[in-house]
Amino acid sequence: MHNNDITPDSLNTLYVTPENCRFYSVKAGFLGAEIGGETHDRVILKRAMPFKDPDHYICITDVEKNELGIIRDLAEFPADQQALIGEELGLRYFCPVITDILSIKEKMGHFYFDVKIGDVKKSFTVKDISKNVRAHGSNVDITDVDGNRFRITDFSAINAKSRRKLEPYLY
Numbered sequence: 001m002h003n004n005d006i007t008p009d010s011l012n013t014l015y016v017t018p019e020n021c022r023f024y025s026v027k028a029g030f031l032g033a034e035i036g037g038e039t040h041d042r043v044i045l046k047r048a049m050p051f052k053d054p055d056h057y058i059c060i061t062d063v064e065k066n067e068l069g070i071i072r073d074l075a076e077f078p079a080d081q082q083a084l085i086g087e088e089l090g091l092r093y094f095c096p097v098i099t100d101i102l103s104i105k106e107k108m109g110h111f112y113f114d115v116k117i118g119d120v121k122k123s124f125t126v127k128d129i130s131k132n133v134r135a136h137g138s139n140v141d142i143t144d145v146d147g148n149r150f151r152i153t154d155f156s157a158i159n160a161k162s163r164r165k166l167e168p169y170l171y
Helices: 079-092 160-169
Strands: 021-025 031-035 038-040 044-047 056-061 067-073 100-107 110-117 120-127 133-136 139-143 149-152
Touching: 021 079, 031 067, 031 079, 044 079, 100 160
Parallel strands: none
Antiparallel strands: 021 031, 031 038, 044 056, 056 067, 100 110, 110 120, 133 139, 139 149
16 A cells, blocks of 8 residues: 555544444345445454454454444444344354363473363364463463364353363463
């Protein structure tokens, strides 16, 4: 981008509200939106702060990645619109919740996790544990070598044995 491509108008952000934006489902399973009277049959939603503030500042783009607007606060939208938005975000930000840590083993700089997600056992590998295991308040987020995210929603609520296994890696 050249300096002369930036204009005051190009820096304006449209904050969408229920008054100027309506979301709808498209037959192919995509999310569409009418924003300021303009119809977009496929929009993509991305959270600006997916871990710390997932319900605020959600960017809406078209398939060419042109910004169409930003949702400041998801709670401003009616329940049916929140459900559509939440379903779309759930697909992009799928994050299974860990309910129990069975073991964590280190081998040659990789950490091998055996956990339970509900009643299902799951194994995954974490590299560079100092960057990929993060505490955010009571939540702990873990990212594996494939970029998959896992979450412990309340670290103090999981059993003490599980907490002891993970505590040495929380920085």
